[in-house]
Each structure stands twice: as C-alpha cells, then as structure tokens.
Amino acid sequence: MTKQKAIGVGLTALLATIATLLAKVPGLTMVGSLILAIVIGMVVGNYTKAAQNGGEGIAFSSKILLRIGIILLGLRLNFFAIQGLGLTGFLYAIVLSSIAFFTVYGLSRKLKIDPSFAVLLAGGTAICGAAAIAAIAPVVKAQEKAVALSIATIALIGTLFTLIYTGLYPLLVPEDKPYGIFAGGTLHEIAHVVAASSIGGAEAENHAIIVKMLRVMLLLPLMIFIMWWFERKKKVAQSFSFRKLPIPWFVFGFLAMSLVQTFGFLHEDAVQWLLGIAYFLLAMAMAGLGLNVKFRAFQEIGPRLFLAGLGGTIVLVLFGALLIPLLF
Numbered sequence: 001m002t003k004q005k006a007i008g009v010g011l012t013a014l015l016a017t018i019a020t021l022l023a024k025v026p027g028l029t030m031v032g033s034l035i036l037a038i039v040i041g042m043v044v045g046n047y048t049k050a051a052q053n054g055g056e057g058i059a060f061s062s063k064i065l066l067r068i069g070i071i072l073l074g075l076r077l078n079f080f081a082i083q084g085l086g087l088t089g090f091l092y093a094i095v096l097s098s099i100a101f102f103t104v105y106g107l108s109r110k111l112k113i114d115p116s117f118a119v120l121l122a123g124g125t126a127i128c129g130a131a132a133i134a135a136i137a138p139v140v141k142a143q144e145k146a147v148a149l150s151i152a153t154i155a156l157i158g159t160l161f162t163l164i165y166t167g168l169y170p171l172l173v174p175e176d177k178p179y180g181i182f183a184g185g186t187l188h189e190i191a192h193v194v195a196a197s198s199i200g201g202a203e204a205e206n207h208a209i210i211v212k213m214l215r216v217m218l219l220l221p222l223m224i225f226i227m228w229w230f231e232r233k234k235k236v237a238q239s240f241s242f243r244k245l246p247i248p249w250f251v252f253g254f255l256a257m258s259l260v261q262t263f264g265f266l267h268e269d270a271v272q273w274l275l276g277i278a279y280f281l282l283a284m285a286m287a288g289l290g291l292n293v294k295f296r297a298f299q300e301i302g303p304r305l306f307l308a309g310l311g312g313t314i315v316l317v318l319f320g321a322l323l324i325p326l327l328f
Contacts, residue, residue, distance in 0.1 A: 008057020009284075011050055011291070012065075015040050016283035023191075032191035034130040035155040037283040038148055041290020051291045062144065062288030065281045067250040070135050072278030074257030075271050082214055085207070088327045089181070093214035096185045099319050101126035101222070104312030111304040116142040119226060120150040121305060125312050127219050128212070129154045129189035134285065135219060135254070139227050148293040151286070153305045157313050158188035165196040178324050180204030184211030186320035188313075220255060 001009075019037035022028050028036065045051050051058060082089070101122045108118030119140055124133040130151045137147045165183060183197040183204070190212055197208030260266055266274075 002056060004053055004055060005057040005060060008051070008054030008059070008288070009061055010057070011044075011054050012041075012058060012061040012284040012287040015044065015287035015290075016280055019283050019287065020280060029191065029195060031155065031159060032130075032189055033279060033283045034286050035151065035189070037286040038130070038151055038290040039155075041287040042148065042152075042293050042295065043290075045291035045293065046295050058288045058291050061284045062292070063138075063285075065288075066134055066285035067138070067253075069278045069281035069285060070131070071250050071253035071257055072274050072281070073131060074254040075261045075266075075275050075278070077213060077217055077258040077261060079217075079258070079262040082210055082217070085181070085210055085214070089211060090214055092181065092185055092323055092327055093211060093218065095323065096316060096320055097126040097215055097218050097222070100312055100316040103315045104308055107311045108305070108308040111308055113301065113304055113308060114146070116140050117146045117150060117301065117305065118308070119230075120146055121153060121309050122312070123222060123226070124150055124154040125188060125309060125316065126215070127222060128216050129158060129192070130286065131282065132219055132222075134282065135250075136223060136226060138250075139223050140230055144289050144292045148289045149298065149302060149305055151289070152298075153302070153309045154188050156306065157309045158192045161187060161313060161317070162192040162196045166199055169199050176200045176204040177207050178328055180207030181211050181328060182320050182324055184208035185215070186313075186317050187212075
C-alpha cells in the first residue's frame with residue numbers, strides 16, 4: 001500500500017470511527033453513522049487540508065470498500081423472517097416503493113435535474129436511503145458529487161419526517177401494528193424507521209423493521225431495472241439485449257449474503273459481527289465521498305433536489321396512510 005493510499009484509508013477510517021461513536025449519542029441515533037460520516041467528511045474536506053495527500057486511499061474507500069460493505073449488507077435480509085406479513089405486506093412494500101421511485105424521478109426531471117441525480121434520489125427514497133444510493137451509484141456511473149448530494153438530501157428529509165411522525169404519533173395511525181407498518185413503509189433510513197416506530201412500542205417497531213426489510217429486498221430488482229432502463233436508453237430497441245446488461249459483480253455478492261442469512265449458514269453472533277463491519281466500511285465510504293464534495297455544489301442543485309425529494313416523500317406518506325386500511 002502506497003503512502004498516499006494509507007493516508008486516505010486511515011483518514012476515512014478515523015472519520016468513520018467518529019461517526020460511529022456519535023451515532024450512539026442520544027438525539028443522533030436517528031441520523032445514523034452513514035449520514036454522520038458523509039457530513040463529517042464534507043466539513044473536513046471543505047475546511048481543512050487533511051485530505052490533500054490521501055486521494056488514492058479516499059478513492060479506494062469510496063469505491064472498493066463501498067462495494068464490500070454493500071455485499072455484507074445482504075446479511076440483513078432473511079427471506080423467512082418476513083413471512084409474518086404475508087402477501088399483503090409484500091404488496092404494500094412494492095406499491096409504495098414503486099410510487100416513491102417514479103414520483104421522485106418524475107419530479108426531479110421536471111425540475112431539470114440530471115438523470116443520474118434523479119435516479120439516485122428516487123432509489124434512496126424508494127428503498128433504504130444512503131445504502132440504496134450507494135448501491136445504485138456504480139450502476140449508473142454517478143459522480144461522487146451526485147451521490148453525496150443525494151444522500152444529504154435523503155438524510156435531511158428523512159430526519160424531518162421522523163420528527164413529524166414522533167410528534168404526531170397519536171394522530172397518524174394510533175394502533176401499534178398499523179403504525180409500525182406505516183413507518184416502515186414510508187421512512188427512508190433504517191435508523192429513521194427504528195427511531196419513529198419505537199414510540200409505538202415493541203410490536204410497532206417489529207412490524208416497522210419487517211416492512212423496511214421488505215423494501216430492502218427490492219434493492220436488487222430495482223438495480224437490475226435501472227441497469228436495463230439506462231442501457232435501453234442508450235441503444236435503439238432493435239439492438240437491445242438483456243445479455244449485454246453490465247451487471248456489477250457486487251450485486252451477486254449481495255444476493256449470496258442474503259441466502260447465507262436466510263438458510264442460517266452463519267451463527268447469529270457472526271452475522272451481527274459482519275454487519276457491524278459492513279456498516280463501518282460503508283461509513284468509511286461515505287466519509288470518502290464527503291471529503292470530495294465542495295459546499296458550492298449545493299448552491300447549484302441542492303434546492304431542486306430537496307424539492308423533488310420532499311414532494312416525493314409527501315406522496316409516499318399519503319399513499320402509505322391510504323393503503324393501511326385497505327390492506328391491513
């Protein structure tokens with residue numbers, strides 16, 4: 001490992017450690033280590049010269065370690081554990097994720113936002129926030145600025161709605177199970193879901209996490225859909241072929257880890273240990289992304305991204321509430 005690479009990797013590891021520790025502080029738990037890491041990275045990158053000699057290592061963290069973290073994140077998915085809500089739970093997740101994706105993408109394009117920004121923000125809203133954005137980014141070859149701005153936007157909107165849910169809990173869906181399903185189906189980050197659903201008690205939190213996992217399950221088909229969509233736009237319909245889709249290798253790793261968890265090939269303690277590593281690697285990647293983003297980038301596109309994400313989230317919340325009495 002070269003000196004520059006070591007400096008960059010070490011810096012992202014340090015920032016990830018700080019973010020992980022801060023995420024344990026009351027009041028910051030709903031934000032989560034991934035969001036904190038990218039924010040800290042942006043602050044350090046804009047106001048210090050710490051990243052000046054670590055470009056190679058920062059790139060390694062934001063690309064290679066990102067993919068390894070996403071692969072390990074597949075261990076969160078246990079296909080057997082989500083059977084409790086049955087077909088209606090899965091239908092709820094599919095409908096809401098589809099509505100969120102196409103609404104945010106459509107609003108983004110109406111606001112003249114670049115397609116790569118639009119699809120990242122749409123995917124993050126539809127599936128699971130920062131982790132989904134990070135997974136989709138290599139598929140669409142998104143620039144680091146697009147990834148960082150999309151994650152920051154999702155974090156801000158998700159935190160805002162988490163606070164709203166917590167404050168208005170008695171007025172939203174006052175019964176524990178429906179409220180948990182609603183929170184899991186409409187909030188972005190897993191940390192947001194846990195924070196907002198916990199006010200409804202253990203039953204609400206359990207159902208919220210299950211619905212959120214159902215949405216996370218949709219990450220793989222969404223990535224394949226996005227690859228097909230982007231590739232098809234590049235070619236005339238007659239020359240398009242599914243066999244030519246540039247499917248990234250880490251997609252298969254993510255699926256493999258999901259199967260490992262589903263069939264119990266690893267002890268639960270080992271799974272939790274590997275998930276801890278996954279989130280730390282993802283935090284390093286987020287720190288690396290943040291280090292390369294300049295605040296002036298927000299002035300160019302930030303307000304439009306926020307409007308698109310906010311509008312899409314409002315639509316998602318409305319449909320999420322309307323579907324509860326119809327399906328449950």
